[in-house]
Amino acid sequence: MPVLTADTLRNTYLRDMQFADEHGRPLPAVVIESKAKSVEAAFQRRYGMRLSPTVVRMGDLTLPGTPVRPDLPRKFVDAQPYDPRSFEGDRFVSLDLPIGPVKGRPRVFLQLPGSRPIEWSKEWVQVRKRARVLQLYPMGQTVNLMPLQATSLGFMALMGGRTIPNAWQIEYEAGYTEDDLAGEDADVLNALGMLTAIAVMIPGSIDLFAAKGIAGLSAGVDGLSNSTQLAGGGQALRYAPIIQAYKDELTSWERMYQHRGVGMRLAVL
Known part of the structure; x- marks a missing residue:
């Protein structure tokens, strides 16, 4: 309507x-x-x-845990690749979100070869909502370590210095009310x-x-x-x-x- x-x-x-x-x-x-x-x-x-309120799914893999607002319609867009330079030197991951305005804090997963999607703690997920930019940076008094429950194949992919396609699988709520x-x-x-x-x-x-x-x-x-x-x-x-x-x-x-x-x-x- x-x-x-x-x-x-x-x-x-x-x-x-x-x-x-x-x-x-x-x-x-x-x-x-x-x-x-x-x-x-x-x-x-x-x-x-x-x-109108919508859940945006970057990627189409089945994600573990409780989904964001299952009562809302879903908009599927392409997942983003993992850039091997993401954590190089003093860098941290920075991703552009395709649809706004962003509501709440996204669920962020990294899909590596041979592994289930690995979820990042919400303490790592920082969002500039108006600019639609998601950054992974550890904040808070008690910060969980970077999730590394990867298989040997996943570690090889991370350490190989190559881009990993469709690696960032993200779910978040967007849209005007x-x-x-x-x-x-x-x-x-x-x-x-x-x-x-x-x-x-x-x-x-x-x-x-x-x-x-x-x-x-x-x-x-x-x-x-x-x-x-x-x-x-x-x-x-x-x-x-x-x-x-x-x-x-x-x-x-x-x-x-x-x-x-x-x-x-x-x-x-």
């Missing part, structure tokens, strides 16, 4: 606008719903976030609303009158790709002013969001 309801999208961001297709017929509600769903998916993917999006992270939901509105207003602007300003149409031979060139650089769009206003506000929001140290850059075209 989309985070933004259809009523919120229509009343707050589309301002009860009435949309028509190029033949003057009302734009079907399914088109708006489809746009909202696809924009939400792209928004989460580009910013490396989840708009309803309270987050209603409170200090309400700007995230607002940005999603504006992006969704833009995605709806562009096809919703190409009615019978705007269609006269179309300079050219082209379609790929497979019938799946097409492009539209609008006369005047798109200024013929009925809702061009509000589309531009949303783009300007999104540009400002994006700079602030990047300053918070989270996510990838999203270009608003």
Whole structure:
């Protein structure tokens, strides 16, 4: 179910606008719903976030112990390799987590050849939640030693000076809660609303009158790709002013969001 309801999208961001297709017929509600769903998916993917609580599993091995929040949906991503330089000199392991915002402390396992996944004590697991960086460094008054319950094959792999693929198997909770999006992270939901509105207003602007300003149409031979060139650089769009206003506000929001140290850059075209 989309985070933004259809009523919120229509009343707050589309301002009860009435949309028509190029033949003057009302734009079907399914088109708006489809746009909202696809924009939400792209928004989460580009910013490396989840708009609802989710358990992220880096790797797909069965891990011993109690899983994190078994009541939540799970998102599987690739495990990360073990870098032989991880503990070289004064270095400690530092791993980028793919999805945020990070909640709680992850469960961290090292999978070595011939061994079961070896869990690291939570005293070792340090997280910079906004930056989505996990570091292994011993903290606390009583620190357990580095786990080394490895087989001889595992020791050979560790001491061999080579990268071990899919070695870091990690499980953690991520994603915004309803309270987050209603409170200090309400700007995230607002940005999603504006992006969704833009995605709806562009096809919703190409009615019978705007269609006269179309300079050219082209379609790929497979019938799946097409492009539209609008006369005047798109200024013929009925809702061009509000589309531009949303783009300007999104540009400002994006700079602030990047300053918070989270996510990838999203270009608003």
